Amino acid sequence: MKGNEVVGEAAARAGCNMFCGYPITPSSETLEYVSARFPELGRQFVQAESELAAINMVFGAAAAGFRVMTASSGPGFDLKQEGISYIASCDLPCVIVDVCRYGSGLGAISPGQNDYLQATKGGGHGDYKVLVYAPNSVQEIADLMVLANDKADEYRMPVLILSDGALGQMMEPVTLPEFGPDDQVKNKPWALRGRGPDGERNQITTALYVDPDFANKLRKKYAEIEAKETRAESYLTDDAEVVLVSYGISSRIAKEAVNRAREKGIKLGLFRPISLWPFPKKELGEATANAKAVLSVEMSSLGQMVEDVALHLKGRLPIYLELSDMNVPQVANILKKVDGILNGSEQEVY
Amino acid sequence: MSEVTVYAEKCKGCRYCAGVCNQDAISFSEKSNAAGYQFAQVDPEKCIQCGLCYTVCPDCVFEIA
Amino acid sequence: MAVTRVKPKLIGENNQYCSGCGHGILNRLVAEVLEELGRADDAILVTAVGCACMMNELWQGDNMQAAHGRAPASATAIKRLRPENIVFTYQGDGDLSSIGIAEILHATARNEKFTTIFANNGVFGMTGGQMAPTTLVGQKTTTTHFGRDPQFTGMPVKIVELLATLKPAYLARGSVDSIKNINTTKKYIRNAFEAQIDSEGFSLVEVLLPCPTNWHLTPEQALERVGSTVEAYYPLGEVVKRGE
Numbered sequence: 001m002k003g004n005e006v007v008g009e010a011a012a013r014a015g016c017n018m019f020c021g022y023p024i025t026p027s028s029e030t031l032e033y034v035s036a037r038f039p040e041l042g043r044q045f046v047q048a049e050s051e052l053a054a055i056n057m058v059f060g061a062a063a064a065g066f067r068v069m070t071a072s073s074g075p076g077f078d079l080k081q082e083g084i085s086y087i088a089s090c091d092l093p094c095v096i097v098d099v100c101r102y103g104s105g106l107g108a109i110s111p112g113q114n115d116y117l118q119a120t121k122g123g124g125h126g127d128y129k130v131l132v133y134a135p136n137s138v139q140e141i142a143d144l145m146v147l148a149n150d151k152a153d154e155y156r157m158p159v160l161i162l163s164d165g166a167l168g169q170m171m172e173p174v175t176l177p178e179f180g181p182d183d184q185v186k187n188k189p190w191a192l193r194g195r196g197p198d199g200e201r202n203q204i205t206t207a208l209y210v211d212p213d214f215a216n217k218l219r220k221k222y223a224e225i226e227a228k229e230t231r232a233e234s235y236l237t238d239d240a241e242v243v244l245v246s247y248g249i250s251s252r253i254a255k256e257a258v259n260r261a262r263e264k265g266i267k268l269g270l271f272r273p274i275s276l277w278p279f280p281k282k283e284l285g286e287a288t289a290n291a292k293a294v295l296s297v298e299m300s301s302l303g304q305m306v307e308d309v310a311l312h313l314k315g316r317l318p319i320y321l322e323l324s325d326m327n328v329p330q331v332a333n334i335l336k337k338v339d340g341i342l343n344g345s346e347q348e349v350y
Numbered sequence: 351m352s353e354v355t356v357y358a359e360k361c362k363g364c365r366y367c368a369g370v371c372n373q374d375a376i377s378f379s380e381k382s383n384a385a386g387y388q389f390a391q392v393d394p395e396k397c398i399q400c401g402l403c404y405t406v407c408p409d410c411v412f413e414i415a
Numbered sequence: 416m417a418v419t420r421v422k423p424k425l426i427g428e429n430n431q432y433c434s435g436c437g438h439g440i441l442n443r444l445v446a447e448v449l450e451e452l453g454r455a456d457d458a459i460l461v462t463a464v465g466c467a468c469m470m471n472e473l474w475q476g477d478n479m480q481a482a483h484g485r486a487p488a489s490a491t492a493i494k495r496l497r498p499e500n501i502v503f504t505y506q507g508d509g510d511l512s513s514i515g516i517a518e519i520l521h522a523t524a525r526n527e528k529f530t531t532i533f534a535n536n537g538v539f540g541m542t543g544g545q546m547a548p549t550t551l552v553g554q555k556t557t558t559t560h561f562g563r564d565p566q567f568t569g570m571p572v573k574i575v576e577l578l579a580t581l582k583p584a585y586l587a588r589g590s591v592d593s594i595k596n597i598n599t600t601k602k603y604i605r606n607a608f609e610a611q612i613d614s615e616g617f618s619l620v621e622v623l624l625p626c627p628t629n630w631h632l633t634p635e636q637a638l639e640r641v642g643s644t645v646e647a648y649y650p651l652g653e654v655v656k657r658g659e
Contacts, residue, residue, distance in 0.1 A: 017496065018492060018495070018496060020492060044492070044495045044496060046491060046492070046495065048488065048521075049517055049518070049520075049521035050517060052485060052488070052517075052518075053485065053488040053491075053517070053518055053521065054488075056481065056482055056485035056488035056489050056518070057488045057489065057491055057492040058492070059481065059482065059485070059488075059489050059492075060461065060479070060481070060488065060489030060490060060491065060492035060493045061492035061493070061496055063479045063489065063493065064459075064492065064493045064496050064497055066496050068492070082482060083482060083485070086482050090479075090480075192459050192477045192478075192479055192493065192497075193457075193459075193477065193497065193500070194456055194457030194458060194459060194476070194477055194497075194500050194501075195455075195456055195475070195476050195477050196456050196457075197456055199424075199456075199475070201474075201475055201476055201477050201478070202477045203471065203477070203478055203479070204478070204479035204480065205471060205479065205480040206480065209480075
């Protein structure tokens with residue numbers, strides 16, 4: 001199945017009750033898929049008049065206690081940020097998929113990895129975080145969609161899947177999750193359902209209006225997530241002299257580069273963050289314990305994740321950057337850069 | 351026999367009630383309530399419990415029961 | 416004739432509105448209708464941003480605070496997921512007719528089966544009395560110091576007439592400047608909720624309210640202005656009747 005279609009099918013199987021979205025390339029296949037699939041399953045689908053309306057429909061559905069999601073890309077993801085800030089401020093769960101495309105402004109419809117900072121540092125106003133997962137295969141999209149729905153409910157917060165135009169359009173075999181229950185709403189006593197005959201109302205509003213201790217709770221909640229919810233993969237890092245750091249589609253090319261390098265006797269390894277927030281800083285430290293240098297491989301023009309890599313390595317190792325702009329990285333270019341690092345001809349960025 | 355109750359502490363002194371009262375039964379206090387407004391007072395001799403003051407009041411000052 | 420009139424239970428003890436603010440009357444009318452229909456327990460309110468959002472604290476039923484202008488989008492989702500509930504938005508004219516005009520237009524176009532109560536007092540109230548799309552020509556506000564000039568700001572937007580082209584289930588405009596108009600407005604609100612109960616489609620009641628604070632008038636003068644001036648531009652009545 002196609003990555004974007006798996007987003008919709010896996011969400012349905014994870015018990016998602018509603019999808020609200022707006023067409024945008026390269027994420028539209030999710031909208032198209034769920035427009036037929038969700039009604040077939042008795043779930044709700046709305047094609048909204050705008051990205052603003054779509055995310056605010058998500059806000060309403062989440063307030064009513066139902067599992068809900070939207071998907072978008074680049075400029076559309078921008079427009080959702082205010083809504084995401086609202087949803088986070090009200091401690092509501094939802095799942096958002098950003099099928100990242102390259103460039104700022106209108107940009108291009110080709111794949112990109114340049115929404116990293118917006119995704120992980122809070123794209124909207126105020127103090128909030130969203131859990132961010134970065135799959136690197138169609139199978140992992142399916143697996144992380146289920147996890148995202150569960151974690152959103154567990155922590156009552158928005159969870160973001162950061163996909164990209166390549167993963168979204170890619171077709172791969174996939175083992176879909178089993179259908180789970182779609183009645184999580186019954187476990188949400190805080191949800192809007194009418195106050196009922198007992199006369200106790202529920203109110204959904206920015207937490208600071210109803211909870212004088214909200215700021216302490218917010219810090220505690222995010223600290224707990226940072227401690228418990230990191231996910232990462234390390235590949236041949238134990239003896240690696242140079243460790244590639246790469247996520248999403250780029251990490252698959254990076255892995256191939258590691259294999260090719262190993263054939264030539266070059267000690268190359270790969271560290272792949274799966275959770276981008278919280279960033280797996282402890283795991284990064286372990287994966288680079290014996291390394292001499294780190295190379296961040298990203299499909300963008302300026303490098304974004306590299307800032308987190310630098311932040312968490314705290315100057316312990318020189319950090320280099322391999323950028324592939326609007327195309328997926330090339331194995332040959334990665335290996336050339338590794339050669340340069342090892343022979344001292346490459347300039348570090350941190 | 352119903353009677354009108356005035357919750358003077360809720361009154362903001364807009365005087366909409368006096369404008370609709372056909373019986374000229376509503377006057378306003380010289381003293382202010384806690385919120386700082388001169389509040390509505392109903393003359394029980396004149397009041398016929400018609401409910402117009404309740405209808406126009408933005409602040410649920412009047413109750414007729 | 417002596418009557419019984421008691422504050423609806425959906426309305427809390429103290430509102431935060433200014434003296435003479437029309438929201439207090441309109442909030443109560445909505446509560447009265449829902450209680451008379453026996454639907455207080457299952458009603459879900461979605462409020463706007465602006466003075467209208469002060470209804471949140473006052474309202475003793477389930478409610479949520481939507482983003483500025485987006486209440487119709489949030490209400491769309493709630494009503495679709497909870498069709499058995501009464502769902503309604505309560506929005507002011509800055510929220511609904513300015514930043515949120517796309518959301519209200521498309522909720523009407525889709526004929527979503529919820530109700531909107533549209534409080535029109537012709538200004539952005541909470542932010543300090545700036546011009547709204549509904550501000551009358553010549554009206555002084557903090558952004559039209561010499562009065563609204565249609566050469567630069569166009570004509571005031573008539574929401575009910577605009578939405579009527581989309582053929583929703585029910586549209587009406589009422590006012591609160593007289594006992595007669597308050598009672599008629601309450602009937603409109605009842606019609607709107609009955610249209611929702613019967614799954615007829617989208618229903619909206621616009622209600623002309625006084626804003627003494629930002630009109631720089633006494634409450635009595637402001638209420639008089641609604642009847643003499645505002646209603647002259649915004650005609651009262653049912654624009655789309657049920658079953659039309």
